[in-house]
Amino acid sequence: MHNVPKDEIFVIGHKNPDTDSICSAIAYANLKNMEEHKYIPKRAGNINKETEFVLDYFGVKAPELVSDVNIQVKDIAYRLVEGVSGDITMKQAFEFMQNNDATTLPVIERGKIKGIVTVGDIAEAYMLEKNDNVLHTSRTRYGQIVETIEGKLICGNAHSYVADGKVVVGTAHIELMEQCIHENDIVILSDRETAQIAAIKQGASMIIACLVEKVSDEVIRLAKENDCAVVITKNDTYKVARLMGQSIPIKYFMVKDNIMTFYEDDTVDSLQNIMSKTRVRYFPVTDENGNYKGLVSRRNFINARKKQLILVDHNERTQSVAGIDKAEICEIIDHHRIANIETMSPVYFRNQPLGCTATIVYQMYQEKGVIPDKATAGILCAAILSDTLVFKSPTCTAIDKAIAEALAGIAGIDINQFAMEMFGAGSNLKGKTMDEILHQDFKKFDIGDMKVCIGQINSINVNELNDIKNQMEQYLVSYKEPDCDIIIFVMTNILDEGSGVLCSGEKASVLCEKAFGMEFDSGYAYLSGVVSRKKQIVPALIKASHEQ
Numbered sequence: 001m002h003n004v005p006k007d008e009i010f011v012i013g014h015k016n017p018d019t020d021s022i023c024s025a026i027a028y029a030n031l032k033n034m035e036e037h038k039y040i041p042k043r044a045g046n047i048n049k050e051t052e053f054v055l056d057y058f059g060v061k062a063p064e065l066v067s068d069v070n071i072q073v074k075d076i077a078y079r080l081v082e083g084v085s086g087d088i089t090m091k092q093a094f095e096f097m098q099n100n101d102a103t104t105l106p107v108i109e110r111g112k113i114k115g116i117v118t119v120g121d122i123a124e125a126y127m128l129e130k131n132d133n134v135l136h137t138s139r140t141r142y143g144q145i146v147e148t149i150e151g152k153l154i155c156g157n158a159h160s161y162v163a164d165g166k167v168v169v170g171t172a173h174i175e176l177m178e179q180c181i182h183e184n185d186i187v188i189l190s191d192r193e194t195a196q197i198a199a200i201k202q203g204a205s206m207i208i209a210c211l212v213e214k215v216s217d218e219v220i221r222l223a224k225e226n227d228c229a230v231v232i233t234k235n236d237t238y239k240v241a242r243l244m245g246q247s248i249p250i251k252y253f254m255v256k257d258n259i260m261t262f263y264e265d266d267t268v269d270s271l272q273n274i275m276s277k278t279r280v281r282y283f284p285v286t287d288e289n290g291n292y293k294g295l296v297s298r299r300n301f302i303n304a305r306k307k308q309l310i311l312v313d314h315n316e317r318t319q320s321v322a323g324i325d326k327a328e329i330c331e332i333i334d335h336h337r338i339a340n341i342e343t344m345s346p347v348y349f350r351n352q353p354l355g356c357t358a359t360i361v362y363q364m365y366q367e368k369g370v371i372p373d374k375a376t377a378g379i380l381c382a383a384i385l386s387d388t389l390v391f392k393s394p395t396c397t398a399i400d401k402a403i404a405e406a407l408a409g410i411a412g413i414d415i416n417q418f419a420m421e422m423f424g425a426g427s428n429l430k431g432k433t434m435d436e437i438l439h440q441d442f443k444k445f446d447i448g449d450m451k452v453c454i455g456q457i458n459s460i461n462v463n464e465l466n467d468i469k470n471q472m473e474q475y476l477v478s479y480k481e482p483d484c485d486i487i488i489f490v491m492t493n494i495l496d497e498g499s500g501v502l503c504s505g506e507k508a509s510v511l512c513e514k515a516f517g518m519e520f521d522s523g524y525a526y527l528s529g530v531v532s533r534k535k536q537i538v539p540a541l542i543k544a545s546h547e548q
Contacts, residue, residue, distance in 0.1 A: 009330060010066060010307065012042040012321060014314035016442040019051045019386040019422075021313040023379035023409070025063060028333060030225075030376055039310070042066040044321035048440050049385060050426025050458075057422075058378040058411070069307045071322035073271060073285055074264035076304050080297040083108030086115060086251030087141075091148045091243065093250045094122055103280040104295060107254050111291040113261055113284050115254030125253040126245055135162040135186070138252035142206065142229055145186075146223035147496060148247035149233050149240045151208065155220055156229025162186065163205045167244050169237055170207075174198050180309055183325065186239050186244075193219060200228045210237045214425070260284050264293060266441055267323075268304055271296070280463040313348075313357040315341045318444035318451070333360055336534055340446065354391060355400040362403050371410065378411035389494055390419045395535040409487065423494055427459040429468065434475040437468060438489060445538055448545030450507070453481050456490040456499075456533050465491045469500055473524065476504040488541075491531060498528040501537075516542035 011029040015023025025041040032039040041063040055062050083106045085097060093105055097119060097509030107115035131137060137146075143158030145151075170177050174194060181187055183203035189195050191212045199207050200222045206229040209215050215230060223230045260273055261284045267420060273282070275298055282295040306328040309321075314438070315332050316339035317324060329341065333349040335357050350358050358380040365372055372380065384404040388396035392405075408415050429437055442455040459465050472489055481487055486505035493499065502524050503512045509520045517535075518525045530536045 006295050006402075008038050008040055008308070009039055009310060010038070010042045011310045011312060012066060012069075013312050014062075014316075014319040015044045015321060016439055017043050017045050017047065017051070018313075018441050019054055020383040022047060022051050022334070023051045023383040024312045024361050025431050025515065026060060027361050027372065027376050027380050028310065028364070029360065030372075031370065033308075034368075034370065038063075045083065049428065050404075050422055052385075053422055053425035054275070054379055054382040058382075059377040060379055066321060068267070069309060069327040071304050071306055071326055072264065073262050073266050073268065073296060074182070076268065076296060076300045078285055078294045078300050079282075080294040081106065083113075083249070083292050085109070086254065089144050089148050089247050089250050090122055090125060090247060090253075091246035093117055094119070094246075094295060096221075102295075104291055105165065105250075106284050106295065107251065107256075108292050109377075113259060113286065113290075115251065115256040116259055116282075116284065116456060117250050118281075121253055121255065122250075125248065126373075128546040132166045133164060134248060134252075134320075135167065136164045137275065138248045140247055140249060141351050142231075144249060145206075145247045146231055149231070149243045150210065150235060151231045151240075152235035154215060154230040154232055155223050155547050156231075160229070163246065165205055167241070169241055170195055170199055171237060171343070178202060188240050190237060190246075197222060200226050204228055208233060208240055210235060210240055220376045239456065243387050258354065259284065262296060263288060264498045271528055290306055311341065315339050315351070316443075316445070317341055318446065322462065327498075333364075335359060335360060337538070351456055353397070355396040356384045356387035357395075358387070359400045360402050362407060364539040372407075374411050377407045378413060381407035381411055381413065381415075382418070386426075387424065389492070389497075389531055390415070392494070392497055393532045393535070395459050395532045423458065423460050427464060429457070429459075429464060434468075436548070438472065438479075438487075443533070445541075446483065447479075447538070450485040450511075450545065451483055452486045452488065452541060453484040454488045454490065454537065455534055457491060458494050462493060462496075465493055465500065469502065472502055476523070478505070488512070488537070490537065492531050494531075497531055498526060498529050500526050501525065501530075511541060511544055514547065515540040 003256055009023045022043055029039040029041040043063045043065055047062055069485045079101050103119045105117045106113055140162045142156055142160050144161045146153050163184040168181055168190045169187045177198055181199055184205045186206045187199040188208045190210055193216055196207055196219045208231045210233055212232050236385045236441040241366045264287055267309045285293045285296050287293055308328045308330050310331040312333045315334045329347055333350050335354045338351060362380050381404050384400055388400055391401050402522045424469050438455045440457055469491060486508045489502040491500040504523060509523055512520050516527055
């Protein structure tokens with residue numbers, strides 16, 4: 001039996017997601033699920049205050065966070081080999097392996113891994129064990145012996161442990177037996193009553209009568225008086241002697257130290273790295289709480305299932321969730337410039353020069369003849385209002401505005417009133433660190449031969465923007481963003497329809513001054529009429545980089 005990875009497709013936006021990224025993922029997943037229920041909206045970063053307000057306003061659950069889409073252990077069809085108790089015998093363990101075509105058994109106690117037993121461990125324990133007292137040292141119970149030799153306990157306690165003694169085959173003459181049998185020995189006998197009585201009188205802890213269906217009342221009486229267990233079996237003495245060693249509980253010889261286990265959320269890369277350094281064939285898989293789930297081996301990698309994604313509101317690798325190169329991209333729905341996402345095969349790619357991805361998503365609803373419910377219409381409308389700054393952004397088109405108005409009608413909201421509430425919630429940056437504010441809506445772009453990182457905030461509070469400008473100037477003096485040559489921070493005043501721009505980096509001021517035709521005093525300039533990162537800032541930077 002195997003674990004079968006879920007047939008699911010994540011609909012996910014970019015890192016440091018904005019309202020459009022989150023709401024478009026939710027709405028598009030809802031539309032796709034009308035055909036086949038396997039689409040799950042996800043997010044690649046933390047939700048900002050504005051988006052939080054929108055989701056709360058319309059009663060929509062926030063998507064779960066996915067920080068990495070690399071192939072994980074749970075994406076592999078690993079074996080669901082049932083765990084066993086450490087009290088089962090060597091014989092039971094081997095039979096279980098045979099019946100389940102397994103070479104490894106996990107020993108489980110209350111759901112947790114306590115040990116591992118392989119066919120090799122069983123063979124080694126059976127063939128190489130030289131301790132005559134092994135049934136005692138392994139704390140083997142009478143009941144385990146009875147089950148292994150296919151016998152029946154006539155008298156004695158099945159839960160008693162084997163005492164300190166050896167296993168003796170008592171088929172010799174009585175006089176010789178009396179010399180060989182010592183106190184607490186287990187004696188394997190034939191149907192001779194005299195031999196059975198002699199063994200009991202010599203202090204045997206157990207006698208096993210072979211090829212019989214019963215023993216005499218006298219033997220049972222003496223056995224009880226001398227605290228000796230009596231077992232009968234239809235097997236002969238040779239078979240019983242051979243099986244005795246297989247009655248040992250597997251917890252005696254199982255591997256219980258330094259067991260290498262993997263969590264379901266571990267990446268396949270880490271799994272392969274560890275497996276390449278050991279000769280162990282199977283490894284236990286556990287959930288996040290350490291509960292056993294199954295066994296994974298090298299050959300399971302063949303069936304590793306890449307995570308399947310639909311990207312919304314971006315198509316640039318640097319903006320995508322970590323591990324994007326290990327995932328399978330099924331679709332891309334976006335309104336930005338076409339960048340550098342690569343796919344292994346042709347995919348459905350819808351890219352339109354509109355102000356918002358949510359506008360495209362609603363068009364797809366219309367094309368399917370589907371009217372979104374009130375909540376879905378509300379979040380789509382909110383996304384358009386956010387991305388277009390209530391139609392003030394140069395990215396806004398007549399289509400965006402018409403669709404936003406239609407969605408507002410379905411959702412039952414007043415556009416201007418709702419927008420002010422939404423921007424007011426998003427503008428409240430009190431209590432946030434400069435790092436959190438910088439990365440609230442933060443994207444990386446390949447511009448010329450440079451990596452340019454651009455963060456942006458929108459606010460209707462002028463005093464708040466001025467305060468953030470002063471603090472961010474000081475913060476950027478010593479701040480370094482990994483894998484980034486230039487950092488630009490845009491503070492957009494929604495009401496004034498302009499943005500204060502801070503830049504940091506060796507070539508930052510030179511690039512920005514060329515791009516925007518203004519002097520940047522200590523890395524700062526106010527750009528009147530500039531509100532769009534996508535349509536005004538990034539294109540200007542790209543053009544300036546080509547002219548350098």
